[in-house]
Amino acid sequence: MPDKKEITIEELAMFCKRKGFVYPSAEIYGGLAGFWDFGFLGVELVNNIKKAWWHVHVKEREDVVGIDGSIITNPRVWEASGHVKNFVDYIVKDKKTGEEFKVDAHEVESYKKNDKYIVEGVFNPMFTTNVGPHAGKGNLVYLRPETAQSIFANFKLVFEQARLKLPCGIAQIGKAFRNEVAPREFLFRAREFEQMELEYFIAPDTKCPSEYMDEIKSVEVALLTEDMQKKKQGAKVMKIYDAWKKGIINSDWHAYWLAKELGWFLSLGARGEKFRARQHGKDEKSHYAVDTWDLEYEFPMGWRELEGIANRGNYDLKQHQEVSKQGFEVLVDDKGTKVLPEVICEPSLGLGRAFIVFMLEAYEHDAKRDNIILHLNPKLAPYTAGVFPIVKGDKYEKLAGNIVKDLRKEFSILYDKSGSIGRRYARNDEMGTPFTITIDEDSLRKKTATIRDRDTTKQVRVKIDELKDVLRKLVAGEIKFEKAGKAVETRVK
Numbered sequence: 001m002p003d004k005k006e007i008t009i010e011e012l013a014m015f016c017k018r019k020g021f022v023y024p025s026a027e028i029y030g031g032l033a034g035f036w037d038f039g040f041l042g043v044e045l046v047n048n049i050k051k052a053w054w055h056v057h058v059k060e061r062e063d064v065v066g067i068d069g070s071i072i073t074n075p076r077v078w079e080a081s082g083h084v085k086n087f088v089d090y091i092v093k094d095k096k097t098g099e100e101f102k103v104d105a106h107e108v109e110s111y112k113k114n115d116k117y118i119v120e121g122v123f124n125p126m127f128t129t130n131v132g133p134h135a136g137k138g139n140l141v142y143l144r145p146e147t148a149q150s151i152f153a154n155f156k157l158v159f160e161q162a163r164l165k166l167p168c169g170i171a172q173i174g175k176a177f178r179n180e181v182a183p184r185e186f187l188f189r190a191r192e193f194e195q196m197e198l199e200y201f202i203a204p205d206t207k208c209p210s211e212y213m214d215e216i217k218s219v220e221v222a223l224l225t226e227d228m229q230k231k232k233q234g235a236k237v238m239k240i241y242d243a244w245k246k247g248i249i250n251s252d253w254h255a256y257w258l259a260k261e262l263g264w265f266l267s268l269g270a271r272g273e274k275f276r277a278r279q280h281g282k283d284e285k286s287h288y289a290v291d292t293w294d295l296e297y298e299f300p301m302g303w304r305e306l307e308g309i310a311n312r313g314n315y316d317l318k319q320h321q322e323v324s325k326q327g328f329e330v331l332v333d334d335k336g337t338k339v340l341p342e343v344i345c346e347p348s349l350g351l352g353r354a355f356i357v358f359m360l361e362a363y364e365h366d367a368k369r370d371n372i373i374l375h376l377n378p379k380l381a382p383y384t385a386g387v388f389p390i391v392k393g394d395k396y397e398k399l400a401g402n403i404v405k406d407l408r409k410e411f412s413i414l415y416d417k418s419g420s421i422g423r424r425y426a427r428n429d430e431m432g433t434p435f436t437i438t439i440d441e442d443s444l445r446k447k448t449a450t451i452r453d454r455d456t457t458k459q460v461r462v463k464i465d466e467l468k469d470v471l472r473k474l475v476a477g478e479i480k481f482e483k484a485g486k487a488v489e490t491r492v493k
């Protein structure tokens, strides 16, 4: 991809609305701050992001299973987890503009000392509602502010039923809700959003297997430790593995998951230099965390948290054990030894923030083509391919229709028979469709079709019978586009 001009978050939001990715929720009534609806392309993209995340975090692994917990649950979960008491934001008001926003506990003192602001008070961002027809204390419930707690509450059941052994993980993708004081910056800070979370459990003081550590040896990132921040130093690029060896990252497991999380973004086409790992200061950590490294991304608004990667210790299981009076210890050998597992790492990623990252990475205005090209990875693109008959006539449309029907058994396919071929290409480039297949005279005579590559506009001709197999290999990245068939001269780019 050529050097690209970065766009603002507002420009991205406008593009997403114009193309059918994301709209302000119920815009016909003026929308509602912090709530968004995904359109016909957006829903495909988020489903593909979730699928790609689930594949790497659950399906590819021997040690992780998933669950899908309810959004509303017994409120004692949130009392035990500490959210009712400790999950608070401080509301700060800008005296001049009247604008309100939230700050974390560790930032409050500096705002109190600054004449320009008033610290108005604390606020718990959990949404509440009532179960049953009667409002009242006994019926008060919360919309979950994180998905993690249903993993902890169900830990014992899942561990035993899935016959897990430490170390192991439980993953979940689902909605979370926070009544943010100032939702802003498109999907970055929403009131309703989705999280993709993994709780990874180990027996205390056990090491990360060397084959896991070998996997991450080459992954590097700009690191910003607590100490470097205190000294106002800039981030330093280093191998995550080396950072662990030097004791900069305390735990091997933490280094492993940090590298895996970054690696996931890189494997889907993101640029490494846009990421950094920043350690939380002592007073910045959440109430449950032992150590936290945020995977940050350079958003158009600046460096911001993309994903929190926290060591939660045994805080949550211990709390639930104490409050529920159920045992959460598990066997670790045949001699009957039991331990309370520790959550050595919790990668917690907001789907909306991942969506923004993939869109920003993909978006390019190509001056030569005078068009926006969305260079989405084929695994994420809403449509894998577009199919266009380029010669008018029933027999061409019939053939194209049959090809579409067959390809749809496996791929997401867009059929488009209207407009000039150039317009059809351009429309699909803007939607991020990586491949477009054209049906012409030779398709009837020689049973071949052309495939066009979105990024280079190069074309190859392949046998119709082989289209499915070729597409499968192209999406998996198993073959280079040029090797997918016989090169043909490109007339319309």
Ligand code: ATP
Residues within 6 Å of the ligand: 178, 180, 187, 188, 189, 190, 191, 193, 195, 305, 306, 307, 308, 348, 349, 350, 351, 352, 353
């Ligand atoms: P922030 O400091 O930005 O409010 P946080 O530290 O409170 O985030 P966590 O509690 O660590 O966030 O949540 C884990 C992840 O969930 C975040 O890294 C982010 O990707 C996502 N997330 C949290 N709050 C929101 C939100 N209001 N809108 C969209 N995504 C969110």
